[in-house]
Amino acid sequence: VSVTSHDRLRLVFAQSLDIDMDFDATQARLYETAGWDSMGHMRLVIAIEEEFDVELDADQIVEMITFSLAVEFLRELGCAI
Amino acid sequence: VVKIWWAAPSSVDQAADMELLSTAEMVRLNRLRSPADRGRFSTAWALVRRTLAEINDVEPRALNFTRSCELCGHPAHGRPRLVAGGPAFSLSHSGDRVLLAVSDTGVIGADVEMSGRDVTRLARRILHTRDPRCEGPELVRMWVRKEAIVKATGHGLARPMKTIELADPPHGAQVLDIPADDGYFAAVAIIDRPPLTR
Numbered sequence: 001v002s003v004t005s006h007d008r009l010r011l012v013f014a015q016s017l018d019i020d021m022d023f024d025a026t027q028a029r030l031y032e033t034a035g036w037d038s039m040g041h042m043r044l045v046i047a048i049e050e051e052f053d054v055e056l057d058a059d060q061i062v063e064m065i066t067f068s069l070a071v072e073f074l075r076e077l078g079c080a081i
Numbered sequence: 082v083v084k085i086w087w088a089a090p091s092s093v094d095q096a097a098d099m100e101l102l103s104t105a106e107m108v109r110l111n112r113l114r115s116p117a118d119r120g121r122f123s124t125a126w127a128l129v130r131r132t133l134a135e136i137n138d139v140e141p142r143a144l145n146f147t148r149s150c151e152l153c154g155h156p157a158h159g160r161p162r163l164v165a166g167g168p169a170f171s172l173s174h175s176g177d178r179v180l181l182a183v184s185d186t187g188v189i190g191a192d193v194e195m196s197g198r199d200v201t202r203l204a205r206r207i208l209h210t211r212d213p214r215c216e217g218p219e220l221v222r223m224w225v226r227k228e229a230i231v232k233a234t235g236h237g238l239a240r241p242m243k244t245i246e247l248a249d250p251p252h253g254a255q256v257l258d259i260p261a262d263d264g265y266f267a268a269v270a271i272i273d274r275p276p277l278t279r
Contacts, residue, residue, distance in 0.1 A: 027114075034115035038228060039194070041238060042203050062239045 005052075005081035009070060012051050016044040030065040044070075052079050083189065083269060085259055086181040088128045090120035090174075098127030101141045121174040128181050129172055136183070137167050152235050160188070160235045171232055171269070178262065182269045190232025191259075192225045193267040200224055209246040222258075222266045223247065229270040230254050 013028065014021045017035030030036050036044070045061055048054070048070060054077040056064065064070050074081050102110065106126050113119045130141035137144070150159030162169065170183045171191035182191035196218045200207065204216065207224055215223055227242040230250050234240065240251075250256055252272045259267035 027112075029112070032109075032112045032114075032118075034113075034118055038238060039198065039200070039203070039224065042206055046202055046206065058239065058241070062237075 005074075005079060006071070008051055009048070009067070009074070009081065012047045013044065013067060013070075016040060016047045025067040028067040048074070052077075052081075054079065082186075083182060083184045083257075083271060085269075086128060086132055086183075088124050088179040088181075089177050090117075090124040090179065091177050093124050093127075095120055095123050098123045101127045101130045103142070103145075121179060125172050125174050125179045125181070128179055129170065132181060132183065133163065133167060133170065137163075137165075150235070152239075158237070160190075160232065171229075173228075173232075173267075175265065178265055180259070180261075180267055182259075184271055187271055187273040188233050188235070189272075190229040190234070190270045191267070192228035192232065192269075193259075193261060193265055194221055194225050194228075196221050196264055196266050205243065207242045209243055211246050211248065218266070222268075225266045226256050226258070226268045226270070229268040230256060233270040233272045 010021060010025060014023060017033060017040045019033065019035055030041060045056055049056060052074055054074065056073060060073045064073055071081055102123065110119055110122050113122055130144055133144055134141040145164040146161050147164050148159050148161050149156050168183045168185050169188045170181060171189045173180045173192045175193050176195045178193050180191050180193040182189050198221055200220050201216065204220055207220060207227065212223065226247060227245050230245055231237055231240045231242070233254055234252055245251060247256070250270065254270040254272045256268060256270045259269055261267040
């Protein structure tokens with residue numbers, strides 16, 4: 001079974017925010033999804049950076065308020081996702 | 082003068098609280114998936130409305146709030162405040178606690194967190210090189226103090242906590258630990274003059 005980068009990002013979200021893996025990624029949003037408060041956001045940033053071996057800049061950290069924006073920023077950083 | 086109010090979402094009449102919320106607040110409430118998050122949100126904003134209504138001698142539903150950012154002009158990610166002016170306030174919630182802090186001067190940031198949250202992996206993002214090394218609950222306490230500071234300055238997520246030395250906080254912020262129930266840490270930060278830019 002191949003694990004896609006998208007699946008890896010879902011797992012990072014689920015583990016960082018302590019939510020089920022079947023969460024609705026299209027609806028995931030900072031301060032609206034369970035666990036995604038400021039502390040959850042910092043956990044998420046660290047986990048994304050470690051999992052994908054990237055470094056999000058300050059603007060990306062502030063602007064990464066949805067799952068799809070996380071995907072967008074990872075693409076900007078050269079990840080195939 | 083800073084005044085503090087507490088509420089416990091599990092102990093309030095959430096239906097009555099929801100009747101106080103504005104249409105915009107109900108939209109935000111309905112976006113929350115978790116019942117616990119919904120309870121914290123309605124308890125928090127009902128507490129804000131009841132408290133500020135009493136201070137301003139108006140009906141709770143008559144209050145209008147803005148979230149426009151004072152630092153960059155963004156319409157929605159700024160510190161919430163009263164459109165018509167009035168005391169500065171800051172709201173925070175965690176677990177079964179909602180904290181509201183109101184200051185009649187300057188700006189204020191408040192934070193409450195459950196003391197048992199695991200922040201071990203966040204240490205290098207929380208601690209300034211000159212902050213005392215700490216871990217476990219003391220690291221959570223450090224988070225709470227710095228979260229209060231970045232809420233007071235209005236920078237929020239835009240100001241990495243590791244760039245803040247607690248012994249020399251930015252903009253002359255005064256940081257005060259607030260007595261909280263067992264299992265929680267709380268703090269407020271007060272700034273006489275808020276920063277004008279990011």
